[in-house]
Amino acid sequence: MDAIFLQFLNGLDKGGAYALIALGLTLVFGTLGVVNFAHGTLFMLGAFCAVTLRKLLTLEQVVLDTENLTAWGTATEIRTPYVEAWFGDFGTMLVDYSVPASILLAIPVMLVVGVAMERGLIKHFYRRPHAEQILVTFGLAIVLQEIVKHYFGANPIPQPMPAAFAGAADIGAALGMEPNVIVYPWWRLVYFGFSIVVIGAVFAFLQFTTFGMVVRAGMADRETVGLIGIDIDKRFTAMFGIAAIVAGMAGVMYTPLLPPDYHLGMDFLVLSFVVVVVGGMGSLPGAVAAGFLLGILQSLASMTEVKAIIPGIDQIIIYLVAVVILLVRPRGLMGRRGVMES
Amino acid sequence: MSERKDGPSRRKVLKGAAAGLVTAGVAPTILTSSAFGQEYRNKPTGDTVTLGFNVPQTGPYADEGADELRAYELAVEHLNGEGDGGMLNTMQPSNLKGNGILGKKVAYVTGDTQTKSDAARASAKRMIEKDGALMITGGSSSGVAVAVQSLCQEMGTIFMAGLTHSNDTTGKDKRRYGFRHFFNAYMSGAALGPVLADEYGTERRAYHLTADYNWGWTQEESMKNATEALGWQTAEAVKTPVGAGDFSQYITPVLNSGADVLILNHYGRDMVNSLTQAVQFGLRDKQVNGKDFQIVVPLFSRLMAQGAGDNIKGILGSTNWNWKLQDEGSQAFVKSFGAKYGAPPSMAAHTCYVQALLYADACERAGTFYPVEVIKALEGHKFDGMGNGPTEYRAEDHQCFKDVLVVRGNDNPTSQFDLLNVVQQVPRSQVEYDASIFGGDLGPYEV
Numbered sequence: 001m002d003a004i005f006l007q008f009l010n011g012l013d014k015g016g017a018y019a020l021i022a023l024g025l026t027l028v029f030g031t032l033g034v035v036n037f038a039h040g041t042l043f044m045l046g047a048f049c050a051v052t053l054r055k056l057l058t059l060e061q062v063v064l065d066t067e068n069l070t071a072w073g074t075a076t077e078i079r080t081p082y083v084e085a086w087f088g089d090f091g092t093m094l095v096d097y098s099v100p101a102s103i104l105l106a107i108p109v110m111l112v113v114g115v116a117m118e119r120g121l122i123k124h125f126y127r128r129p130h131a132e133q134i135l136v137t138f139g140l141a142i143v144l145q146e147i148v149k150h151y152f153g154a155n156p157i158p159q160p161m162p163a164a165f166a167g168a169a170d171i172g173a174a175l176g177m178e179p180n181v182i183v184y185p186w187w188r189l190v191y192f193g194f195s196i197v198v199i200g201a202v203f204a205f206l207q208f209t210t211f212g213m214v215v216r217a218g219m220a221d222r223e224t225v226g227l228i229g230i231d232i233d234k235r236f237t238a239m240f241g242i243a244a245i246v247a248g249m250a251g252v253m254y255t256p257l258l259p260p261d262y263h264l265g266m267d268f269l270v271l272s273f274v275v276v277v278v279g280g281m282g283s284l285p286g287a288v289a290a291g292f293l294l295g296i297l298q299s300l301a302s303m304t305e306v307k308a309i310i311p312g313i314d315q316i317i318i319y320l321v322a323v324v325i326l327l328v329r330p331r332g333l334m335g336r337r338g339v340m341e342s
Numbered sequence: 343m344s345e346r347k348d349g350p351s352r353r354k355v356l357k358g359a360a361a362g363l364v365t366a367g368v369a370p371t372i373l374t375s376s377a378f379g380q381e382y383r384n385k386p387t388g389d390t391v392t393l394g395f396n397v398p399q400t401g402p403y404a405d406e407g408a409d410e411l412r413a414y415e416l417a418v419e420h421l422n423g424e425g426d427g428g429m430l431n432t433m434q435p436s437n438l439k440g441n442g443i444l445g446k447k448v449a450y451v452t453g454d455t456q457t458k459s460d461a462a463r464a465s466a467k468r469m470i471e472k473d474g475a476l477m478i479t480g481g482s483s484s485g486v487a488v489a490v491q492s493l494c495q496e497m498g499t500i501f502m503a504g505l506t507h508s509n510d511t512t513g514k515d516k517r518r519y520g521f522r523h524f525f526n527a528y529m530s531g532a533a534l535g536p537v538l539a540d541e542y543g544t545e546r547r548a549y550h551l552t553a554d555y556n557w558g559w560t561q562e563e564s565m566k567n568a569t570e571a572l573g574w575q576t577a578e579a580v581k582t583p584v585g586a587g588d589f590s591q592y593i594t595p596v597l598n599s600g601a602d603v604l605i606l607n608h609y610g611r612d613m614v615n616s617l618t619q620a621v622q623f624g625l626r627d628k629q630v631n632g633k634d635f636q637i638v639v640p641l642f643s644r645l646m647a648q649g650a651g652d653n654i655k656g657i658l659g660s661t662n663w664n665w666k667l668q669d670e671g672s673q674a675f676v677k678s679f680g681a682k683y684g685a686p687p688s689m690a691a692h693t694c695y696v697q698a699l700l701y702a703d704a705c706e707r708a709g710t711f712y713p714v715e716v717i718k719a720l721e722g723h724k725f726d727g728m729g730n731g732p733t734e735y736r737a738e739d740h741q742c743f744k745d746v747l748v749v750r751g752n753d754n755p756t757s758q759f760d761l762l763n764v765v766q767q768v769p770r771s772q773v774e775y776d777a778s779i780f781g782g783d784l785g786p787y788e789v
Contacts, residue, residue: 167624181598
């Protein structure tokens with residue numbers, strides 16, 4: 001039972017990441033009708049916002065110690081981060097909390113990247129077939145990841161979580177069960193909570209603001225909204241920026257769980273598309289529900305007991321479920337009639 | 343009737359013709375005969391000899407590939423008599439004079455393996471067929487090594503493998519034209535076993551997470567054999583997909599499995615991720631069966647340790663070579679490499695540098711570039727002064743035998759490079775094995 005509970009928790013934090021990426025994908029598809037294969041790259045770029053901020057915060061003052069030489073005969077370097085030298089304990093705390101602090105950097109950066117991507121390239125492909133959109137956005141994704149690799153290298157770059165969240169929570173003991181049986185990393189719990197907050201904020205924005213209402217109206221009937229004099233294109237461009245921010249923030253907070261490298265976005269991209277399709281193309285609640293559902297199923301399928309019955313099931317479960325759902329409900333869990341249908 | 347005396351007689355003409363026919367018919371046979379070794383693919387005819395460095399320049403091991411390439415460039419520099427000579431000064435015995443190889447200046451071409459077997463074969467083929475490479479070397483994957491080695495056997499070109507750790511490279515997939523300086527999974531297990539027994543005792547239950555491909559399988563098998571021989575039990579051995587990213591669903595079952603040791607048969611990015619996540623799940627703070635839970639990473643590299651950050655601290659593993667070794671050869675190499683590039687070499691760089699020098703030395707000893715003679719010069723060759731103590735290229739399987747290092751993640755690093763401490767230099771005799779246990783057939787000299 002404890003094993004099932006632990007895998008359920010695994011599914012929640014994994015599902016949180018899937019849901020956040022799928023949410024942005026669906027926002028872009030629902031508003032602009034673009035199948036954006038560069039969306040995973042936005043997740044990766046967000047992660048590299050965290051890497052960049054940490055690099056800036058840990059820029060070091062280098063003093064050469066000529067008394068002690070390296071093995072190759074040069075003076076050893078004594079390195080002290082400027083932030084710590086200037087601000088003392090506050091500087092140390094800044095470095096410690098560099099990952100959550102990176103969200104403040106990621107929001108403007110991802111907004112600019114998202115809008116630039118939409119205005120600079122993707123808007124030219126609105127009226128082109130989906131196959132061409134896929135090709136051009138996939139090409140863009142490759143270009144962006146190669147740029148990141150050029151500047152940051154190919155190796156994963158570890159991003160420590162704040163020391164206060166470094167350990168694991170004894171959930172079993174908190175629930176009155178035997179201690180040390182159900183333990184779960186604090187940061188994964190933080191990530192799950194974070195994903196719920198962001199998803200809630202996006203839904204609230206769309207539901208309770210005038211801007212959101214117009215966007216929803218545009219998603220339902222773009223032509224009619226245009227006819228009443230609203231420049232829906234500008235709002236959709238803004239939604240592309242918001243989708244980029246959501247993906248970027250998801251990437252920032254994921255860095256302590258998975259040291260980021262240039263390929264991070266591609267790792268999530270295919271799964272996120274499956275999530276979108278299973279949830280129903282263009283359906284925001286569908287994307288979120290499918291994200292958590294597939295995350296949990298993937299984790300449960302990895303249990304040794306399950307794999308003993310069906311070896312390798314953990315590798316195919318997501319695709320198997322996708323096939324079954326699409327056979328039973330061709331538009332996905334919450335798909336709407338008319339989306340991607342001629 | 344007068345006889346012409348100034349022209350050749352009919353007998354002379356017939357003799358000459360017969361001699362000409364015989365020469366024309368037989369000479370090519372002599373020239374291509376292995377006994378004389380005169381004609382072979384990419385025989386150097388000018389004043390240079392071209393080597394092909396096939397390393398991952400893109401893909402997940404691009405950083406490792408970049409370090410390999412640095413080492414090769416340094417080796418070329420030293421072979422051509424430039425720089426401080428590095429290990430040319432410490433290699434024993436050595437026929438290298440610092441004037442290239444057999445008096446020809448060393449030039450090189452590069453290829454990108456992308457850590458994909460098909461791409462690696464294509465780039466090796468291009469370097470052999472188009473660029474005239476006489477020898478191919480490098481790589482950071484067993485899959486790539488086996489694929490390129492097989493191609494080189496078909497083409498009659500010597501392959502000096504880079505980083506490849508699977509038993510199969512010099513086991514069931516060994517080839518006459520392939521040589522491996524790097525150690526292998528069996529040797530990791532044999533070296534680590536006694537140290538694990540010393541540090542963690544003989545009553546342990548191990549849980550394996552294993553990368554689901556050729557290298558992972560042989561690594562798991564070797565570690566299971568080594569630890570079970572100590573008296574350890576194997577709680578579970580679970581295969582994980584290569585590039586899984588998030589290993590949490592594979593780590594969670596470890597928590598309550600009754601195991602008190604987690605052995606991560608992962609390399610590169612997978613190892614960085616699985617180790618990071620295992621530490622986050624609190625495994626290292628856990629007590630099971632009355633003992634502290636331990637994590638073991640059988641194959642370590644410094645570049646990987648950088649990726650794992652603080653999580654590597656205190657973790658035991660094995661490595662082919664470490665820049666902190668104090669022998670004369672290692673120090674000479676570190677000095678040359680550090681002075682040129684501002685950082686110490688990785689174990690991948692070391693093995694590639696040594697492979698280039700060993701090939702060059704074998705050519706000098708054979709007195710020819712003819713691959714068959716060079717292979718014979720490498721087979722059974724014993725040398726020293728290249729790090730890891732006295733070393734032998736075993737003739738039966740082309741595996742190098744030398745001391746293996748057991749290392750531990752450094753708790754108090756003094757620099758960004760000071761990530762691993764050498765716990766023990768395990769003597770070569772402890773990691774040797776019968777060449778026949780992994781099967782395979784080297785194949786013919788002549789192809």
